[in-house]
Amino acid sequence: MNFLNILRDIEAIDPEITDRLSPRRDAIKNITSFGSKVALSALPFALGSMFKKAYGQTGTSSVNDVLNFALTLEYLEAEFYTTALQRTILTAQIPNATAKAALERIRDDENNHVAFLKSVLGTAAVEKPAFDFEAPFPTVFTSYGTFLAVSQAFEDTGVRAYKGQAPNLLGNKVVLTAALSIHSVEARHASHIRQMRKNMVDGLKPWITGTPTQANDSGVTAVDKVYADENSKMQAGVDITTLMGATAGSKISFSAAVEAFDEPLTKEAVLEIAGMFIVS
Amino acid sequence: MKIFENVDQEEQAGNDTFLTKKMQRRNFLTYAGASAAGLALVAAGCKKDRHDFNRGIDLGTGDIGILNYAYALEQLEAAFYTKVAASFYRNIPAEEEMLFKDIRDHEIAHREFFKEALGNSAIPALEVDFSSIDFTSRTSVLATAKAFEDLGVSAYNGAGYLIENGAYLTIAGKIVSVEARHAAYIRDLITPGSFAGTDVVDANGLDKSRTPMEVLTIAKAYIKTEINASNLPS
Secondary structure: HHHHHHHHHHHOOOOOOOHHHOOOOOOHHHHHHHHHOOOHHHHHHHHHHHHHHHHHHOOOOOHHHHHHHHHHHHHHHHHHHHOOOOHHHHOOOOOOOOHHHHHHHHHHHHHHHHHHHHHHHHHOOOOOOOOOOOOOOOOOOOOHHHHHHHHHHHHHHHHHHHHHHHHHHHOOOOHHHHHHHHHHHHHHHHHHHHHHHOOOOOOOOOOOEEEEEEEEOOOOHHHHHHHOOOOEEEEEOOEHHHEEEEOOOOOOOHHHHHHHOOOOOOOOHHHHHHHHHHHO | OOOHHHHHHHHHHHHHHHHHHHHHHHHHHHHHHHHHHHHHHHHHOOOOOOOOOOOOOOOHHHHHHHHHHHHHHHHHHHHHHHHHHHHHOOOHHHHHHHHHHHHHHHHHHHHHHHHHHHHHOOOOOOOOOOOOOOOOOOHHHHHHHHHHOOOOOOOOHHHHOOOOOOHHHHOOOHHHHHHHHHHHHHHHHHHOOOOOOOOOOOOOOOOOOOHHHHHHHHHHHOOOOEEEEEOOOO
């Protein structure tokens, strides 16, 4: 993200931004000079406070709704990894330093998402719910295999959740771009967790695959809802399996058609999944 | 209907033959001039040659322009993986080969989807330039794959807000997360655990986003055809 360009572009897209940020139009120029002075490491947080000023306090409710929905999911993920990495019975099962570092990386990304979204929402941010991961999955923090399975389900859910909300942020350069930039990070996480599980589940790939009769490739039927309708071969009315494949005369296979496009989930479907873990 | 399908298939077969021949001829030229081309690329990388992307094949305006922009990137990726899979680097592990073929098929599916969806508005096939890539070297192939995937992620992230139609935005979202899955896998092949490295994910946990001009400036090293992006929304 180019900080200064974003500021300039917000002004172009959303003329009211100047009023939202400051009643004085001159303030924008001050912000530009401020941006050029702050250290690079401070920029993300500076950007966070800009978001807050622009959309947290006076933002439209629909944008805040999307952001609070995202925040709820990020609270869930952040607490999940933070708790898991504090449980010694579980951490003792992590096979090597690379795996441990990967889980810490994901934990940190999720906590950064929470901090970022909270800074954007300001006083409009929802409170963190109370979670219980062990009620639906009793061995989630004692069995490394269960933990990774739930982790994969959370990451794949996150990808679907952000995707489902994108149209509600249509044309919103700042918020949509941020949401998409979190969305792709969740997909990176999902890809890696799937690689960590590849020896535990037959045929598991970094991408979600499927057959005409199976949408859930995770090997865990308890999370069927996470993968509902992921096995679609239709995109915008086009049957992907009718398209030209890699070799002359061949067509795209069903599995490739499923893998090449991740499907969105509605907010309701995501909240139903997240609700399994929310106590209050 | 059936007749049309048959004609279609024959046409496709004919096209493939044509493309293959062209590719073979180009391969020869590529290898004949490999070292010279390599030097030229280094030289090009040193001097700041600006390109305004205001001449050549016109991507178009509005959503069509953005979809053509995506189509151009998918053409580039599909061509790359097609060449990778046509002759894998030596001693490639079985799983790696299988997953590379998967990625190739995903990129072809993306390319063909855009071609189909754009219909008469689709830009023509682009001519690629892979002379800087050593397809016999795992290091070279993985480095290029990583660059293309991370570039693709940043391109979709950066162009999302330019899309006016919610259904098109959803399609872009469906594709970009798959590109991110590719990127993470390739990065892990190069350095295990680098799937979300600090070179792509910032302190807020946000992935990169790039403007079409930034993306095309990077991609043009691999695309011979000149692209006019001056009518894209911004």
